Amino acid sequence: MYRSPSTLMEDVRGKLSESLNARLGDGLDLHSQIKVAHWNIKGPHFAALHPLFETFAVSLANHNDAIAERAVTLGGRAYGTVRHAARVSGLPEYDQETSRDLEHVRLLADRIEAYLKGLRATRDLGEAEDDQDSVDLMTGIITEFEKHAWFLRASLEG
Numbered sequence: 001m002y003r004s005p006s007t008l009m010e011d012v013r014g015k016l017s018e019s020l021n022a023r024l025g026d027g028l029d030l031h032s033q034i035k036v037a038h039w040n041i042k043g044p045h046f047a048a049l050h051p052l053f054e055t056f057a058v059s060l061a062n063h064n065d066a067i068a069e070r071a072v073t074l075g076g077r078a079y080g081t082v083r084h085a086a087r088v089s090g091l092p093e094y095d096q097e098t099s100r101d102l103e104h105v106r107l108l109a110d111r112i113e114a115y116l117k118g119l120r121a122t123r124d125l126g127e128a129e130d131d132q133d134s135v136d137l138m139t140g141i142i143t144e145f146e147k148h149a150w151f152l153r154a155s156l157e158g
């Protein structure tokens with residue numbers, strides 16, 4: 001561990017940094033999957049969903065950056081190559097042969113929900129270890145991605 005402006009103990013910073021890196025792996029994987037959906041989507045909902053998926057991807061790229069920088073701020077490292085993310089991501093692989101619009105919606109909704117599960121676990125760790133800043137970071141992303149998941153699920157209903 002490196003020096004950190006944080007007042008948390010080194011072992012606590014290590015645990016949080018490790019958990020943040022797990023979220024970074026998930027987030028980088030999810031970003032690539034969203035882009036695959038953005039590129040390959042076809043069907044009557046193309047006009048709405050193609051740009052929507054791009055907004056998810058742009059936003060997620062910013063969150064990935066913030067998570068990586070939080071891990072480093074706490075004195076850890078940020079592990080974020082594509083190969084590393086592929087090894088550590090907890091998300092299922094994406095079916096790249098998918099083309100139908102609503103099938104992409106279903107696949108992304110499942111994966112965003114898996115991503116949210118990890119974010120909540122990291123938030124729980126932050127709460128247990130009294131790291132309010134990591135908690136706040138997670139809460140901001142959770143709030144936004146719950147909304148995205150709701151939008152996708154709503155598109156599948158009715």
Ligand SMILES: [Fe+2]
Nearest residue numbers: 038039050054
């Ligand atoms: Fe694009």
